[in-house]
Amino acid sequence: MGDGTLIQGRYRLLERIGRGGMGEVWRARDESLGRRIAVKCLKPLGTQHDHSFTRVLRERFRREARVAAALQHRGVTVVHDFGEWDGVLFLVMELLEGNDLSRLLEDNKGHPLPVADVVDIAEQVASALAYTHEQGIVHRDLKPANIVRTADGTVKICDFGIARLGHDAGFTARLTGTGIAMGTPHYMSPEQIGGDEVDRRSDLYSLGCVLYEMATGVPPFDLGDAWAILVGHRDTEPEPPRTHRAELPRYLDRIILDLLAKRPEQRPDDAGELGRRITAGRTAPERVPALATARPRTPRQVGGRAVLPSWTHGMTTGHKATGPGPRATPPDPGAGLSGEWIPRPTGDGTDGGRTVGPVPDEWPEPASEAAAGLAERHNAALSLGRLGRWEEAGRAHRAVAAERERLLGPDHPDTLASRYEAAFTLGRTGRAADALRAYKGVAQARIRTLGADHADTLAVRQEMAYTLGRLGRHTDAHQVYTSVLTARERTMGADHPDTLRCRHNLAFNLGRLGRTEDAHRMAREVAAARARVLGPGHPDTLVTRYEVAYELGRLDRWQEALATYREVAAARARALGPDHPDTFAARYETGVALGRLGRCAEALTAYEALIADRARAQGADHPETLRARHGRGVNLGRLGRWGEALEEARAVCAARGRVLGPDHPDTLVSHREVAVALGWLGRWAAALTEYRLVAAARERVLGPDRPDTLVARDDEAHCLEQLGRAAEAAELYRRVAALRSVAAR
Structure with missing residues (x-):
């Protein structure tokens, strides 16, 4: 094959961008859809391989291609198609515009990456692994070369499923005999090295090795001899990352060491747990639970020498991520799907x-x-x-x-x-x-x-x-x-995550245009697509489901809105943690829905629990804590407890004025709530003072003819009526009506 080759009359090979033991990767163009793609071709096996082995290998490739194509997650490379052409098996994938972590570390000249980048990458990889492990797929060859950070900051894992080709039980010895690389020993789990059965926790160990290198600049066992590296993984405790880099957060140091536990059962149970710990550590590191790491175990020895499986004999160290300098090809050419990029x-x-x-060529170097x-x-x-x-x-x-x-x-x-x-x-x-x-x-x-x-x-x-x-x-x-x-x-296609993000924003904007039915319909479509592409528990999916619930409320379908808000709150608690701001937001809207349904006692209970959790996590004067307290006050009034409602409204109003400023919209809403409570208590003169304060501030900030200002003037006029000042009220109503008429033209 060469430049310009057309595979199956559709995929035009343009430029080879990687070559490895398993085959080649080409930058290509899908002539049918006019989009850029990457095509990975399995290298034809020579005549030295028996036909039964070749047949099984081809069937394995097809099976794993189907597995990879079924994975739909923002953090996993999208597989579009696979097949066989002129005796060559090929896989069609999205073309990733960015660099793998191996290249990033090399470009950083052996220095560790910024802590914020390490945490961001760790969170994204954990999310992708949580999804793929739920599908029953174990990567088995996770390393920096198989993790790409695209140009927009999205992190994607490459070669899911395909990486399993050389590792399935019964084929290890056969495939190593073909010269197909078994992987780089710097990132292999002890159970892989020992030839034991592996599960999702093997991927977590490999991720721990990757994070260790990103955080410190060196792999956990940075030895020149492959045999020594393998023994290190199996029998030696790694030095804590903070011994290499003191400014690393303690929670990150603890998480990496837990991932590198020798026995699988002593690592985090799954990638979902890992993601939650990273998120919790980033926001409140002192509260991150620590798991016990494995104790050093005595190596199995024969004649004073530690025993390793026979397949490790003659194995070389391979590339670790950080090398002496730039290379002409990526560290794992089979996974290198990017060309020349910044x-x-x-x-x-x-x-x-x-x-x-x-x-472009014309830009100076x-x-x-x-x-x-x-x-x-x-x-x-x-x-x-x-x-x-x-x-x-x-x-x-x-x-x-x-x-x-x-x-x-x-x-x-x-x-x-x-x-x-x-x-x-x-x-x-x-x-x-x-x-x-x-x-x-x-x-x-x-x-x-x-x-x-x-x-x-x-x-x-x-x-x-x-x-x-x-x-x-x-x-x-x-x-x-x-x-x-x-x-x-x-x-990009209708199901690309960026396309779905745009459709989500369009749905949101339709709602602001007053096209509530259209906004609801589009939000439901986007939520279903995101659930299919990213997973039902992905934060983006939950954001859109939250928007679905909001539009249901605007359509007065509060029972459905309540059910959706509750589902989103529970899913966010699982995916993001109970104290994440997005989880709190869904809980707040649950209280709103309960109140709109007349279930005010339940709403009051929901707000009181939310206030306690927000105050603990964010502080008593946080604007969102004050928003929850405002909701509590509203429902106290709905229950007829106006004395308590007035007390709460005044307290929230004072706090908002101090935190947000006297003319902030939320502060003015609290002033209005004070006025409402005063009115219900029959204290109309005091209520008039509050209503006039709100109207004057809104007129000063927004203008005299804005809807919120006019509503405040209506409130003022109503209060004048209650005080028996009918002539003043009538005059104010006429002024408001005239302003509304002008604004409507």
Whole structure:
């Protein structure tokens, strides 16, 4: 095969991007759909192999290809097709635009990755493993070369299923005799080394080895001799990662050591548990439970020498992830699905898909030291954003963007990536109009240099649509979302996670346009697709199901909304942890639904439990804790307990004024709740003072003819009626009606 070969009249091979013991990987184009793909071809076996072995190997390839094609998760490489052509077995996969972790570590010149990156990668890999293990699939060859971080920060595991070819029981000895690599010993579990049966916990051990290397810069057993490495895995306790790098969080050190326990039963039970521990440690490291690690065990010895299986004889160390310098090919060419890309991904996995594209020939090659320094500063700025320090992150991104423009040029992908991130921070600091202008500049440059349908261009246009929605320009946002969605479906397919994210945002925006039925229908479709592609417990799936519940409420279908909110809350507690903000949000909406159904006593109980949990996890004065207290006060009133409701409303109002400011919408809502309670208690003069305060503040902040201001004036007029001041009330009603008439034109 060579450049231009057309497989089955559909897949055009363009460029070989990897070669290994099992075969070759080609950058290719699907001529039917017009999309870029990767094609992996199994190397034909020579005549020295008997026909029965060849037949079994081919059947194994087909079976494992079917397994891989059935896996649908954001963190697993998508398999589109497989078959046999001219005696060659081939597999068609998505083309990953990024670098594997082996290359990232090499580009980092043997230094460990930033802690935030280690944690982010660990969480994403744990999520992918949790999904695949639920399907009964064990990877068996997890290593940095088989984990790719794409240009938008998404982490994907490669070669699921296919990695099992050389490891199934009864075939180990046969396949090693063919020269097919057994894998790199730096990442093999003790049970693999001992030839024992392996399960999902073997993958967790291998992941522990990968995390150890990312966190410290070296594998847990960094020895030059393969036999010594294998003995180390089986019989020697690793040094704690913090002995290599003192600033590592203690919870991360503990998790890695637990993954490296010698006996499977002493590791985390599954990847779901691992993901929850990482999330819990990231948010509250002092509360992460520690599992006991295995004690050193005495090696099995014969004649003073530790015994290893016969298949290890003659085995070489293979590549560890960090080598002496860049190579011409990826460390595992069979898994290398990327071509020449910017060395360090610039994304952090958030919506918007912060990607970088290939470098055109006309862009100058920057001085590596200067470019590397800017890349480090860019990643540091991303870390500031992850910590919520958006003002600092924005200043850092703007500075890096200016220097990258001088060094690389204004249209270089790295320059545009920094400008994109600077725009993102503007949105996060409440400067939506400035963010929109910045996004437009990046979009124009990406259209000019990359094309209108490039993933980076679509990402920034999607972020523009989101910002338009933030500015209340929902019609404009709808037009942009629709255009981006059409392009994503054409270039990526209807079920690509980025396409589904765009459809989710479009559904959300339809609701803000008042098209509630359309929003509900689309949200249900997206939720079903995300459940199929990502899994029913994936956070993205649950976000869309949450939106389904919201639209059900707007359709007054509160019984269905309540059931959905409860299901989402339970699923989020399992997937994210009981104290995750998203779990709390679903619990809050459950209280809202109970109240709307008239089940106020149940709602009150739900809010009181939520208040206690939020205060413990986030603090008594956190805005969301105060929001739950507001809900408690509302339901006290619904139960006729107006004295308690007034006391709670006043306390929440004072706290919101202190935390959020006197003119914040939430503070004004609490003032109104105080007025409502005063009215029910017959204290109309005091209520009038509160209503007028709310109306004046809304008029000052929003304008005299905005809906919220007019509602506040209606409240004021009603209160005047209750006080017997009918003429003043009638005049105020007339003014409000006139303003509404003008606003409606």
